[in-house]
Structure formats: C-alpha cells, structure tokens
Amino acid sequence: MPEGDTIYRLARRLGVLTGTQVQRSDFRVPRHATADLSGATVLGTTPRGKHLLTRFDHAGQALTLHTHLRMDGEWSIVGAGKMLPRRLMGDARLVLATTGATAIALRMPVVELLPTSAEEAVVGHLGPDLLDDTRPxxxxxxxxxxxxxxxxxxxxxxxxxxxxxxxxxxxxxxxxxxxxxxxxxxxxxxxxxxxxxxxxxxxxxxxxxxxxxxxxxxxxxxxxxxxxxxxxxxxxxxxxxxxxxxxxxxxxxxxxxxxxxxxxxxxx
Known part of the structure; x- marks a missing residue:
C-alpha cells in the first residue's frame, strides 16, 4: 500500500488540476454512476495520510472527492483532450476531463463524492498527519x-x-x-x-x-x-x-x- 509520502507527492501532481474547470466527469462506480461534476471548478487536492481529498466548487456547492488507493489504485494524469490506451480504460473508475489536464482513477477501490462539510465522516477518525503543512x-x-x-x-x-x-x-x-x-x-x-x-x-x-x-x-x-x-x-x-x-x-x-x-x- 502506498505510504504517506507517496500520497503527498501524488497530491502535488494532482495540483495541476487546481483552478481548472471540469468539462466532463465519468464515474464508473455504482454508487455515483449518475453523478456529474461538469462545470465544477477544481479547488485543489489535499493529502490526509493515505487518503486524498479533491475539493470542488460546483455552482456554489462545496463537494469533495475522497479517494484511497489501498493496494492497487492509481491516478493517471494526461494532457488536455487525451486519454489512456483503450486496453487500460477498462480499469478506469473515474475520468475527470478538465480545461487543463485529464485525471483518470484506475482500479481505485475507494471513490466517494460527498459534501465538503462531511469530510470528517471519512477521515475524522484518523490521527495527526506527519506531513500536515497547515500545522506547526x-x-x-x-x-x-x-x-x-x-x-x-x-x-x-x-x-x-x-x-x-x-x-x-x-x-x-x-x-x-x-x-x-x-x-x-x-x-x-x-x-x-x-x-x-x-x-x-x-x-x-x-x-x-x-x-x-x-x-x-x-x-x-x-x-x-x-x-x-x-x-x-x-x-x-x-x-x-x-x-x-x-x-x-x-x-x-x-x-x-x-x-x-x-x-x-x-x-x-
């Protein structure tokens, strides 16, 4: 399973999406099959230990995408308008095409979309993060x-x-x-x-x-x-x-x- 420093660096890579607008979202998990983030602005991605919290402003509604890689998950980032080879897309659990890059969650075991105000429901039980750069x-x-x-x-x-x-x-x-x-x-x-x-x-x-x-x-x-x-x-x-x-x-x-x-x- 990726460790905290790996997730921290991944959040930094996902930072390329910050400030962009979602042009198309494709959730390939049953729970959020009808969810649509089109038009949402990406506010940024914050690591929390081994968890990732990607926040959006969707027409004034604050939403958070919670992902966790566990053993097999992976975020792949490609250029605007591009996509991974067809042989890999069968593993896609989420596609976020933005006005900048496109981010694709592959084999991602945890994909949750929730109100930002409810983040503590998924990470509130966790201890202090040794890489937390918001605290001394x-x-x-x-x-x-x-x-x-x-x-x-x-x-x-x-x-x-x-x-x-x-x-x-x-x-x-x-x-x-x-x-x-x-x-x-x-x-x-x-x-x-x-x-x-x-x-x-x-x-x-x-x-x-x-x-x-x-x-x-x-x-x-x-x-x-x-x-x-x-x-x-x-x-x-x-x-x-x-x-x-x-x-x-x-x-x-x-x-x-x-x-x-x-x-x-x-x-x-």
Missing amino acids: VAEVVAEATANLESQPDRALVSALLDQRLVLGLGNVWVNELSFLRGHLPLTPISEVDVGALVRLAARAMRFAVQPGGPGRVTTGNTRPGQRYYVYGRTGEPCRRCGTKLEFSPEVPNDPEVRHTWWCPRCQV
Missing part, C-alpha cells in the same frame, strides 16, 4: 507522541501502523524507523523514546517529499537496492554490523502482523 511540526509531533504513548503495552510496529494514532507511516517507514532507533519490532511502546522516534519520522518523511529531492531513502545512498537498511532485505547482511538480517512474514488478514525485517544485533 512540533504540534503534530506532540499529538502523535501522546496518541502512541496512550497504548504502552502495544508492539512498536503495530502501533506505528495504526492510522488512528499517527498518519502516513507504512511498512517501509515502520521497519526503517525501528532500525534507526535501535528497537526490535515487537518492543512495547512503553520502552521506546516515542518523542524522539516521531520527530525522526516527521523529519525523514518531510525530507522525502521535498521537490526535486531523492525521495524516500534512509541510508543516504540512492543507488538501486541501497536505499533501505532492513526493509525487503531478507537474509542479507546488516549494512552497519554485517549480521544476517531476520524476517517475520505477515499473518493474512491480521493488520497487526505485517512483513517485518530487523537486525538482531543493532536492534535490542
């Missing part, structure tokens, strides 16, 4: 820290993945942060300096979304296969101490147990 970073970090510390007996990795506590962290970040802070994945939250970990997470994620930057990297090495310390490196040597990395597979249908990698020497 210290305020976001403090709220996320308090949320995590409220569950002292919970394993570090499962707590960090809980979007109700803190937004945007996925399995890559969680595994890498555990390594960087020297904690075994199942360490109870009560044994972790949560504030330091959340500050590191916010700093790393904000670095990852810098325009023109290297993107997500924790090692400082952007060469292929060198970006991460532990994630995806089953059985390989630790980049710091050379110890063989260990791996634990996810448990199907259990969101608390995901693929996990760690160094048995560097993480204690």
Whole structure:
C-alpha cells in the first residue's frame, strides 16, 4: 500500500488540476454512476495520510472527492483532450476531463463524492498527519507522541501502523524507523523514546517529499537496492554490523502482523 509520502507527492501532481474547470466527469462506480461534476471548478487536492481529498466548487456547492488507493489504485494524469490506451480504460473508475489536464482513477477501490462539510465522516477518525503543512511540526509531533504513548503495552510496529494514532507511516517507514532507533519490532511502546522516534519520522518523511529531492531513502545512498537498511532485505547482511538480517512474514488478514525485517544485533 502506498505510504504517506507517496500520497503527498501524488497530491502535488494532482495540483495541476487546481483552478481548472471540469468539462466532463465519468464515474464508473455504482454508487455515483449518475453523478456529474461538469462545470465544477477544481479547488485543489489535499493529502490526509493515505487518503486524498479533491475539493470542488460546483455552482456554489462545496463537494469533495475522497479517494484511497489501498493496494492497487492509481491516478493517471494526461494532457488536455487525451486519454489512456483503450486496453487500460477498462480499469478506469473515474475520468475527470478538465480545461487543463485529464485525471483518470484506475482500479481505485475507494471513490466517494460527498459534501465538503462531511469530510470528517471519512477521515475524522484518523490521527495527526506527519506531513500536515497547515500545522506547526512540533504540534503534530506532540499529538502523535501522546496518541502512541496512550497504548504502552502495544508492539512498536503495530502501533506505528495504526492510522488512528499517527498518519502516513507504512511498512517501509515502520521497519526503517525501528532500525534507526535501535528497537526490535515487537518492543512495547512503553520502552521506546516515542518523542524522539516521531520527530525522526516527521523529519525523514518531510525530507522525502521535498521537490526535486531523492525521495524516500534512509541510508543516504540512492543507488538501486541501497536505499533501505532492513526493509525487503531478507537474509542479507546488516549494512552497519554485517549480521544476517531476520524476517517475520505477515499473518493474512491480521493488520497487526505485517512483513517485518530487523537486525538482531543493532536492534535490542
């Protein structure tokens, strides 16, 4: 599933629609099959963790398009008047043709159109977003820290993945942060300096979304296969101490147990 920094960059790409007017909309989901955004002005797209909120002014009515990529969804953006090849359009769940670019939601599992005033119904249960640029970073970090510390007996990795506590962290970040802070994945939250970990997470994620930057990297090495310390490196040597990395597979249908990698020497 795409992580918060990926969604943040995607929202930036969808920003090309901001200020344009919808010429044609085609909702290919049963719930909104008759919806029509023609004539609406695109006000912008805001990321909220792994969620996207695209707002419109439709003849004075404030509407929000809520999308979530989950594992397979994708937004494709093409030039004005253009369309994707026919072989791909069978996966389209929404087409937004504007006076600027055209945006096409492919295999999108969540496509919801709702009044902007009702946004909290779909994202109000979520925790603070580490990439929220409308609030001071210290305020976001403090709220996320308090949320995590409220569950002292919970394993570090499962707590960090809980979007109700803190937004945007996925399995890559969680595994890498555990390594960087020297904690075994199942360490109870009560044994972790949560504030330091959340500050590191916010700093790393904000670095990852810098325009023109290297993107997500924790090692400082952007060469292929060198970006991460532990994630995806089953059985390989630790980049710091050379110890063989260990791996634990996810448990199907259990969101608390995901693929996990760690160094048995560097993480204690």
